[in-house]
Amino acid sequence: xxxxxIFEHEDERCYVQRQDYPDRIAVLTWSNLxxxxxxxxxxxxxxxxxxxxxxxxxxxxxxxxxxxxERRQGGDRRSVSRSQPNRRRHDL
Numbered sequence: 705x706x707x708x709x710i711f712e713h714e715d716e717r718c719y720v721q722r723q724d725y726p727d728r729i730a731v732l733t734w735s736n737l738x739x740x741x742x743x744x745x746x747x748x749x750x751x752x753x754x755x756x757x758x759x760x761x762x763x764x765x766x767x768x769x770x771x772x773x774e775r776r777q778g779g780d781r782r783s784v785s786r787s788q789p790n791r792r793r794h795d796l
Contacts, residue, residue: 711766
C-alpha cells in the first residue's frame with residue numbers, strides 16, 4: 705500500500721509518495737513542474753528522507769493538506785480520559 709502526502713502552496717500541489725517493495729523503499733515526488741524518484745533500503749532512511757522533504761517544503765511555504773490513506777482507524781481508544789492534557793509533564 706502506497707502512502708501519499710499532499711502539500712499545497714497558493715494554487716499548486718506537490719505529492720510525496722512512499723512505495724514499499726520487498727527489497728527497497730521508493731520515495732516519489734511530483735508536482736506540475738517536476739518529478740523525482742529516490743530509493744532507500746531501510747525504514748529509517750525512508751523516514752529521514754520524507755521528513756527532510758517535508759521540512760524543505762514547509763520552509764518554502766508549502767503546507768501539508770492531506771495524507772492518504774489515513775492509517776488511523778476509529779476514535780480515541782482510552783476508556784478513561786486523561787487528567788492532564790500533556791501526559792509527558794509531571795508536576796511534583
